[in-house]
Amino acid sequence: MPRRPTFAAWLSDTNDVTQTFLSAGQIPGLINMAGGLPDPVTWPVGELAELARRAVAEHPGDALAYPPIEGLPALRDLIAARFSAPGLALTRENVLITTGGMQGLDLVGKVLLDEGQVIATQSPAYLGALDAWKPRRPTYRPMRLEAADFVAEPAFRGAQFAYAVPNFSNPTGRLVGLDQRRTLVAAAEATGTWLVEDDPYGTLHYDGAPLPRMLTLAGQNRAYDGPVIYLGTLSKELAPGLRVGWVIAAPEMIRAMVTAKQGSDMSTPGLSQRIALDAFASGLTERVLPATLTLYRARRDAVCRAMGEHLGDLYDWEVPSGGMFVWATARDPGLNTDRLLRVGLTHGVCITPSSVFDPEGRNRRAIRINFTLNDADRLAEGVVRLAAASKAVLAECLAPAN
Amino acid sequence: MPRRPTFAAWLSDTNDVTQTFLSAGQIPGLINMAGGLPDPVTWPVGELAELARRAVAEHPGDALAYPPIEGLPALRDLIAARFSAPGLALTRENVLITTGGMQGLDLVGKVLLDEGQVIATQSPAYLGALDAWKPRRPTYRPMRLEAADFVAEPAFRGAQFAYAVPNFSNPTGRLVGLDQRRTLVAAAEATGTWLVEDDPYGTLHYDGAPLPRMLTLAGQNRAYDGPVIYLGTLSKELAPGLRVGWVIAAPEMIRAMVTAKQGSDMSTPGLSQRIALDAFASGLTERVLPATLTLYRARRDAVCRAMGEHLGDLYDWEVPSGGMFVWATARDPGLNTDRLLRVGLTHGVCITPSSVFDPEGRNRRAIRINFTLNDADRLAEGVVRLAAASKAVLAECLAPAN
Numbered sequence: 147m148p149r150r151p152t153f154a155a156w157l158s159d160t161n162d163v164t165q166t167f168l169s170a171g172q173i174p175g176l177i178n179m180a181g182g183l184p185d186p187v188t189w190p191v192g193e194l195a196e197l198a199r200r201a202v203a204e205h206p207g208d209a210l211a212y213p214p215i216e217g218l219p220a221l222r223d224l225i226a227a228r229f230s231a232p233g234l235a236l237t238r239e240n241v242l243i244t245t246g247g248m249q250g251l252d253l254v255g256k257v258l259l260d261e262g263q264v265i266a267t268q269s270p271a272y273l274g275a276l277d278a279w280k281p282r283r284p285t286y287r288p289m290r291l292e293a294a295d296f297v298a299e300p301a302f303r304g305a306q307f308a309y310a311v312p313n314f315s316n317p318t319g320r321l322v323g324l325d326q327r328r329t330l331v332a333a334a335e336a337t338g339t340w341l342v343e344d345d346p347y348g349t350l351h352y353d354g355a356p357l358p359r360m361l362t363l364a365g366q367n368r369a370y371d372g373p374v375i376y377l378g379t380l381s382k383e384l385a386p387g388l389r390v391g392w393v394i395a396a397p398e399m400i401r402a403m404v405t406a407k408q409g410s411d412m413s414t415p416g417l418s419q420r421i422a423l424d425a426f427a428s429g430l431t432e433r434v435l436p437a438t439l440t441l442y443r444a445r446r447d448a449v450c451r452a453m454g455e456h457l458g459d460l461y462d463w464e465v466p467s468g469g470m471f472v473w474a475t476a477r478d479p480g481l482n483t484d485r486l487l488r489v490g491l492t493h494g495v496c497i498t499p500s501s502v503f504d505p506e507g508r509n510r511r512a513i514r515i516n517f518t519l520n521d522a523d524r525l526a527e528g529v530v531r532l533a534a535a536s537k538a539v540l541a542e543c544l545a546p547a548n
Numbered sequence: 549m550p551r552r553p554t555f556a557a558w559l560s561d562t563n564d565v566t567q568t569f570l571s572a573g574q575i576p577g578l579i580n581m582a583g584g585l586p587d588p589v590t591w592p593v594g595e596l597a598e599l600a601r602r603a604v605a606e607h608p609g610d611a612l613a614y615p616p617i618e619g620l621p622a623l624r625d626l627i628a629a630r631f632s633a634p635g636l637a638l639t640r641e642n643v644l645i646t647t648g649g650m651q652g653l654d655l656v657g658k659v660l661l662d663e664g665q666v667i668a669t670q671s672p673a674y675l676g677a678l679d680a681w682k683p684r685r686p687t688y689r690p691m692r693l694e695a696a697d698f699v700a701e702p703a704f705r706g707a708q709f710a711y712a713v714p715n716f717s718n719p720t721g722r723l724v725g726l727d728q729r730r731t732l733v734a735a736a737e738a739t740g741t742w743l744v745e746d747d748p749y750g751t752l753h754y755d756g757a758p759l760p761r762m763l764t765l766a767g768q769n770r771a772y773d774g775p776v777i778y779l780g781t782l783s784k785e786l787a788p789g790l791r792v793g794w795v796i797a798a799p800e801m802i803r804a805m806v807t808a809k810q811g812s813d814m815s816t817p818g819l820s821q822r823i824a825l826d827a828f829a830s831g832l833t834e835r836v837l838p839a840t841l842t843l844y845r846a847r848r849d850a851v852c853r854a855m856g857e858h859l860g861d862l863y864d865w866e867v868p869s870g871g872m873f874v875w876a877t878a879r880d881p882g883l884n885t886d887r888l889l890r891v892g893l894t895h896g897v898c899i900t901p902s903s904v905f906d907p908e909g910r911n912r913r914a915i916r917i918n919f920t921l922n923d924a925d926r927l928a929e930g931v932v933r934l935a936a937a938s939k940a941v942l943a944e945c946l947a948p949a950n
Contacts, residue, residue: 148737149740150742150775151707151708151709151740153659154659154661154662157807183613186608186609189612191608191612194604194612195602195604195605198611199600200597202593202600203593206588206591206593209600210591210790211585211789212585212789245791245817246813249812252811256683257555258553258555258556274810274814277811280811307553336550338550338551339552340552387610387817388818388819389813389815389817402559406559406683409650409676409680410651410654410680411648411650411651412676415647415789415791415817416789417790417819417823418817418819
């Protein structure tokens with residue numbers, strides 16, 4: 147048989163971590179603390195079933211026809227109203243509906259990146275964002291926002307865009323403070339560089355009140371035309387399977403993304419959009435949220451308590467005030483967390499190693515632990531297994547190489 | 549304000565035809581023969597509403613959780629079984645569920661194209677395919693399949709893939725015959741080049757029996773690993789707003805596309821997938837089809853009758869045996885159809901000019917007329933308006949330039 151054409155060059159830069167995760171799904175009794183999955187008990191199944199029926203029966207034009215590329219006008223209007231704030235005037239022209247938050251990241255890459263251009267990214271960074279931009283083989287300029295000597299303007303200058311997850315970052319769970327949010331927005335305004343505010347976890351805050359969005363801080367008391375590109379999603383607020391997200395940005399950015407979305411999937415399913423519209427408009431998302439927060443707050447507390455008991459000698463971490471993850475850094479640099487992923491599987495626990503979140507692929511010393519999917523007992527048992535697996539990896543380091 | 553970074557280079561290659569279409573939507577009384585839209589009367593709204601309710605209520609794990617990137621296993625199995633044929637053995641590993649047929653085209657580009665590489669395409673070609681691949685700025689090698697001297701192998705050789713819509717091609721409505729299907733498959737096998745068979749219209753046949761798919765012709769009496777990448781969609785068979793499509797291809801191609809899809813939208817909405825599964829499994833698609841075919845066949849006949857009466861002196865065309873479009877070529881090369889689009893709007897009719905379907909952007913002598921959206925009376929009135937607009941464009945040619 148003649149040789150087939152080679153795949154596009156970016157596909158050769160893959161790691162086998164994803165494959166390891168997939169195979170992990172087959173292990174019986176495994177405690178999965180690797181993903182970013184919600185607990186299905188948080189879904190209002192009965193109400194969503196009725197919304198789904200009514201979406202088709204009463205709004206077949208919305209649910210079954212090709213929706214406008216930009217999204218259903220009523221949903222765009224609702225998102226614009228929902229995210230407007232004093233000083234921030236949003237209209238339909240600022241909003242694009244996407245197929246999940248992930249598509250927002252894909253479209254950012256499609257409209258802003260030519261091969262090899264620079265992205266200034268909060269580091270460690272969301273794996274999905276790195277995946278989305280990989281086809282353009284960008285150059286990363288990592289920003290360690292927590293470093294005392296971090297200065298935003300030089301990091302932003304010359305980058306096509308800067309990327310941050312200010313609310314309970316994936317993977318670190320870190321909350322970017324108000325002063326630093328202002329600093330990042332000011333750097334975007336001073337340099338002209340776009341600032342992507344990826345905010346899937348903004349509603350999942352367990353302690354205290356939410357901080358203003360960078361989008362809001364970039365409001366100008368006139369029709370919004372600022373540098374912040376805000377990415378939102380229904381996945382954490384309601385249910386991920388609907389795949390509804392949204393981009394809020396300057397109209398010129400929305401128009402460019404509409405061109406890119408047309409050639410990506412034409413439009414986001416109208417049925418999902420109509421359900422999202424009705425779920426927001428009927429207050430369903432607000433009614434569901436308190437129980438979700440109570441559940442996840444207790445699990446956050448449970449996993450951190452268990453970590454204190456079993457992992458205190460091995461790792462350092464901060465208790466996150468929201469989101470889905472605890473980020474733990476091994477005290478011993480010999481605790482290679484790529485290896486821990488594999489050894490963990492033999493102990494019946496799965497975590498995500500830091501290497502996949504490092505734009506430069508070097509950090510092998512930390513892990514991301516999810517606490518939203520499993521109940522307190524499973525979390526505690528998972529931490530016990532993780533402690534045993536970590537000790538096993540450390541023991542390997544000391545053993546003579548074979 | 550400092551200058552913002554420029555958009556990616558491919559965004560500068562745009563034409564204003566899409567913008568013209570969008571503004572056309574605002575014209576009262578306009579007869580839209582431009583798009584590729586189904587008539588909403590063909591949708592089984594009541595049955596789909598009930599399927600939507602049951603999808604959420606009875607299968608919340610399918611409808612509301614993150615679906616697997618590849619798609620729901622049961623839907624992949626169903627598609628594999630549905631498209632298997634004597635000599636063609638398909639399994640789940642050959643199937644990827646996509647967000648509409650359009651995403652299949654996007655993924656083909658993402659996994660196969662580095663900047664500037666060669667695509668051998670049936671020409672004229674589907675505008676959406678050209679849009680999907682534009683970010684990679686490919687080089688097109690047009691294939692005029694209807695030309696007497698067309699030879700497939702030299703066209704395929706060195707191309708990353710060849711692209712064809714064998715059933716009632718968009719835009720020409722042309723059916724690629726069985727011999728030529730065999731020739732294209734043989735060329736793919738001889739050269740190693742992938743062959744993309746885009747088949748949104750395969751079920752919309754109005755005369756005679758459907759021809760075998762190129763996918764089937766590439767079957768090898770063993771687990772499918774052939775060069776044909778088949779793209780299907782629910783949009784014409786049931787309803788476009790669900791945005792469910794599928795790719796059937798060799799497992800190595802499916803695996804590469806899964807990597808690309810993960811960074812594109814993570815997965816296709818589970819609710820849409822579950823509805824598609826139940827619609828296929830319950831025979832709903834088959835029950836709906838006969839009425840759709842009767843309706844569209846009558847409209848095809850109506851538009852061609854009106855064209856015979858009013859456009860016979862101005863254009864040549866063939867009566868299509870399926871699909872959604874008639875392709876008409878002006879007898880007078882002076883009848884610039886880009887101009888006709890604009891003049892048509894002032895006459896209350898909208899068609900699609902040939903330039904947008906020409907990979908090289910040169911053909912300004914033909915038009916694509918849709919006959920599925922409007923009833924027979926509207927189609928006839930649209931053709932009358934089109935005749936008047938065409939004569940007006942020809943009269944402009946003869947008038948002295950100002």
